[in-house]
Amino acid sequence: MQKDWRRRISDNLAYGLLVYTGLQIFVTLKQLKEVSNSMLPYLALVVLVAAIIPAARLLERHWDRLDDAGAYDPIHAARFNRDRIIIWAVAIGLPFALAGIARAMAMMAE
Template sequence: MSDNVAYALLTYTGLQIFVTTGAMKSTGMSILPYLALVVLVAGIIPACRAFERRWRNLSDEDAASMELAGAFRRDQVMLWLLAIGLPFLITGVIKGLAALF
């Protein structure tokens, strides 16, 4: 799970920077959204650590257990959905707020 978390954080941060920053430039917003961007990137780290914490203390034998395969896959899919989907959701909210104001 550690590898998944590391790559998901890189993916999330890259998407967050490029997708959200592009949306902020197109809406002509001030520096405040950039500060929010930093907070959002820093805020995702505890969520990713929660995914990792569940799997970190397993022995190699427990980690290879077929009984945990479904739970591992579920956490893996959820992690990647958040890493890829959240930047686009945040960008949609920024664009929606810009349209209102």
């Protein structure tokens, strides 16, 4: 039996947020520390992680509104796949994009 779409999207969001946070810590924070030796990189990390949560909730809103019958309806497969691609593209791509921006800022400051 297939899991319901609500549960599957929640699982993807939860794991995506874990990956996003981990990458923010290990990739972006390293670049931000090169730009500044103050507490600013840590504050930026908190803001970047906190800012993604409302976006995740917005994406999840459609799935929360499904009733029990709709939760198992295969008609939602295409939207689920689209949303899953968005989740993982942002979770993996955004930290590297932000690290690139921080690196560019550091190079411009030299």
